[in-house]
Amino acid sequence: MKKHDWIPVFTVLLSLILGIVVIALLGKNPFLAYYNLLQGSGLAPKASYAGHKGMLTDFTSFLNALTPMLLASLSVLIALKAGLFNIGVSGQMLAAAFVATVLVGYSGLPAVLAKPLVVLIGIAVGALVGGLVGFLRHRFNINEVVSTIMCNYIVQYVASFFINVFFVDPVSRQSKNIGAASRLTLVDVTVGDYKMDIPLGILVAAAAVVAAVFLLGKTTLGFEIKAVGCSSRAAEYAGIRVGRTRVLAMMLSGGAAGLAGVTYYLGYFASMQPRVLASTGYDAIAVALLGNSSPIGIIFSSFLITVISKGSTYMSSTAGVQAEMASALTGIILLISACGAYVRERLDRWKENR
Amino acid sequence: MNTIIIDGLSFALPLFIMAIGGIYCERSGVTNLAIEGLQGFGAFCGALFAVCIAPCFAGNSPVPFYLAMIFAFLGGMLFSLLHAMLCIRFKANQVISGVVINILAMSLTEFMTKQINASIFKAASNKFVLGVSTRITVPGISSVPVLGAVFTNLYPFEPVIALIALIAWYVLYRTPFGLHLRACGDNPHAVDAAGIEVGKVRLVAVLVSGALSGLGGICFAYSISANFSSNIYSGYGYLAIAALIFGNWKILPTLGACLLFGFARSGGYELVKLLEMPSSYQDLVMVLPYVLTLLMLVFFGRKNHSPRALGVIYDKGAR
Numbered sequence: 034m035k036k037h038d039w040i041p042v043f044t045v046l047l048s049l050i051l052g053i054v055v056i057a058l059l060g061k062n063p064f065l066a067y068y069n070l071l072q073g074s075g076l077a078p079k080a081s082y083a084g085h086k087g088m089l090t091d092f093t094s095f096l097n098a099l100t101p102m103l104l105a106s107l108s109v110l111i112a113l114k115a116g117l118f119n120i121g122v123s124g125q126m127l128a129a130a131f132v133a134t135v136l137v138g139y140s141g142l143p144a145v146l147a148k149p150l151v152v153l154i155g156i157a158v159g160a161l162v163g164g165l166v167g168f169l170r171h172r173f174n175i176n177e178v179v180s181t182i183m184c185n186y187i188v189q190y191v192a193s194f195f196i197n198v199f200f201v202d203p204v205s206r207q208s209k210n211i212g213a214a215s216r217l218t219l220v221d222v223t224v225g226d227y228k229m230d231i232p233l234g235i236l237v238a239a240a241a242v243v244a245a246v247f248l249l250g251k252t253t254l255g256f257e258i259k260a261v262g263c264s265s266r267a268a269e270y271a272g273i274r275v276g277r278t279r280v281l282a283m284m285l286s287g288g289a290a291g292l293a294g295v296t297y298y299l300g301y302f303a304s305m306q307p308r309v310l311a312s313t314g315y316d317a318i319a320v321a322l323l324g325n326s327s328p329i330g331i332i333f334s335s336f337l338i339t340v341i342s343k344g345s346t347y348m349s350s351t352a353g354v355q356a357e358m359a360s361a362l363t364g365i366i367l368l369i370s371a372c373g374a375y376v377r378e379r380l381d382r383w384k385e386n387r
Numbered sequence: 388m389n390t391i392i393i394d395g396l397s398f399a400l401p402l403f404i405m406a407i408g409g410i411y412c413e414r415s416g417v418t419n420l421a422i423e424g425l426q427g428f429g430a431f432c433g434a435l436f437a438v439c440i441a442p443c444f445a446g447n448s449p450v451p452f453y454l455a456m457i458f459a460f461l462g463g464m465l466f467s468l469l470h471a472m473l474c475i476r477f478k479a480n481q482v483i484s485g486v487v488i489n490i491l492a493m494s495l496t497e498f499m500t501k502q503i504n505a506s507i508f509k510a511a512s513n514k515f516v517l518g519v520s521t522r523i524t525v526p527g528i529s530s531v532p533v534l535g536a537v538f539t540n541l542y543p544f545e546p547v548i549a550l551i552a553l554i555a556w557y558v559l560y561r562t563p564f565g566l567h568l569r570a571c572g573d574n575p576h577a578v579d580a581a582g583i584e585v586g587k588v589r590l591v592a593v594l595v596s597g598a599l600s601g602l603g604g605i606c607f608a609y610s611i612s613a614n615f616s617s618n619i620y621s622g623y624g625y626l627a628i629a630a631l632i633f634g635n636w637k638i639l640p641t642l643g644a645c646l647l648f649g650f651a652r653s654g655g656y657e658l659v660k661l662l663e664m665p666s667s668y669q670d671l672v673m674v675l676p677y678v679l680t681l682l683m684l685v686f687f688g689r690k691n692h693s694p695r696a697l698g699v700i701y702d703k704g705a706r
Contacts, residue, residue, distance in 0.1 A: 197667035357498035364491035375477035
């Protein structure tokens with residue numbers, strides 16, 4: 034472990050303690066509430082289960098929710114390595130999922146064809162939107178923070194328009210459900226005595242993390258991305274084509290976001306809600322930060338954040354703490370982790386003075 | 388035509404006041420992506436106060452609305468302290484701080500709204516119902532053709548915003564403090580050398596931004612949504628950021644951008660109504676301001692100059 038790798042652990046602990054105080058002030062049992070979070074995520078046994086359900090059912094459902102979060106954080110992380118802020122992960126997710134839904138989701142292709150096609154379209158569309166942002170930055174000097182925010186809204190409203198006009202389900206007011214063949218999550222599979230959802234996307238996510246570790250650690254492109262992120266001037270002086278590297282980094286980031294999109298809308302869910310962007314893309318920014326901006330780190334951080342959000346329903350029904358407490362807790366964790374740089378600096382100074 | 392002007396103005400002005408806050412913040416060198424969260428938290432404080440004191444007043448009394456505005460102002464300011472603390476004291480990355488504050492504001496207000504409704508008002512509801520504020524028409528001027536529409540069916544917050552905007556313009560461009568603030572965003576070391584504390588100026592700028600964002604938020608809550616709920620987070624804050632970048636970090640061009648957004652929106656809605664298209668076509672209209680912003684940035688972006696020290700953490704020792 035490197036010198037400061039434990040700082041995120043420290044910030045998480047601090048926020049969990051804060052959470053204990055808040056829940057206790059509300060007059061509820063904080064430890065029970067935390068244990069409920071674990072139970073709701075399938076990491077601890079519940080007191081009782083409905084028929085064909087068990088800890089394993091909860092756990093696969095948890096993995097199902099974890100997949101898009103992990104991929105979205107990976108997307109933010111890749112852009113961050115090149116010194117770019119991809120605030121548009123949510124938009125890229127929706128764009129990729131929308132195209133995949135329309136082209137494959139409603140097509141009735143057999144599963145063997147449909148599932149890989151969904152993944153490929155997800156990557157391609159995400160990379161296209163991400164690449165556009167990178168290109169605008171390179172060619173027209175438009176700050177990526179602004180262009181990604183604009184892209185988010187454009188994608189959101191355009192997708193919403195098409196969903197409402199062509200693909201709406203009159204009952205749910207969402208887009209029509211996609212066919213089971215193209216869904217990246219196998220729903221209601223019977224394993225032994227249980228019926229569970231099996232997310233195939235988690236395999237894609239694992240592969241993406243491995244690919245990112247390899248790309249950033251072992252390839253020339255990875256090195257160039259990191260060099261541009263550290264100092265674009267120094268990188269330029271060293272002969273790296275900064276603009277091209279930025280566009281490529283944004284394409285990779287968009288590709289990961291597209292993957293997150295298809296695992297979210299064509300896996301975890303089977304439909305899209307018009308006029309709503311998933312908050313995953315915004316949460317992912319902070320999750321990437323909490324994971325110390327390393328591909329391995331974000332596995333832990335997205336795991337933690339998903340436990341909190343996934344377990345919140347069970348917590349509110351059992352411990353009587355409002356489910357929104359979970360997202361507030363997430364917010365506090367992210368807030369404290371944003372101060373990580375300060376803690377680091379303080380520690381360094383303290384060591385120097387000693 | 389009149390509806391376009393009336394609705395356009397009532398959307399553009401709250402946007403404008405939030406954008407002015409953003410200009411203060413960014414001209415002092417602190418990136419502010421937190422406007423979305425600040426306006427939501429401000430609106431939350433104002434709405435909470437209005438709901439609490441509502442029983443003391445008659446149903447159509449405007450007093451709770453004005454008090455709500457004051458509390459939204461203070462609430463936004465209070466929450467922006469967090470942004471100031473993170474960016475100035477703790478030297479956190481300003482973009483990350485903004486995003487985190489948005490997430491935190493969203494989750495906190497949602498949680499507290501539910502909790503307060505459950506424990507104080509004994510109702511399982513996730514919103515505070517406010518109603519739409521009464522509107523005023525200035526007699527006389529309002530009968531002038533076209534221009535009169537500006538003075539017709541005004542929300543009471545519109546003149547207030549116009550007044551605050553004037554003051555904000557004067558302070559930023561015509562007072563020593565405004566000069567220091569703008570200098571902090573371009574050359575903080577010079578400000579420091581002149582014996583003025585960069586951190587303090589930036590703190591004030593962030594607080595102003597929070598207060599004005601909160602004000603904008605409560606105006607939206609009292610006009611478009613007529614309640615406080617998580618619907619308040621539908622991107623007005625980000626639109627304000629777009630407006631101020633579009634306006635090249637200057638107050639007057641930003642007003643132009645806000646008016647453009649407002650009229651594009653209300654005009655689009657009218658067009659959809661006029662052509663008797665189904666309401667889902669409104670979504671295409673909603674795209675307009677964002678596409679416009681991107682296009683304008685593509686064509687005129689090179690002339691745009693963000694403050695030079697924007698987003699750079701001030702370090703006395705750096706040169």
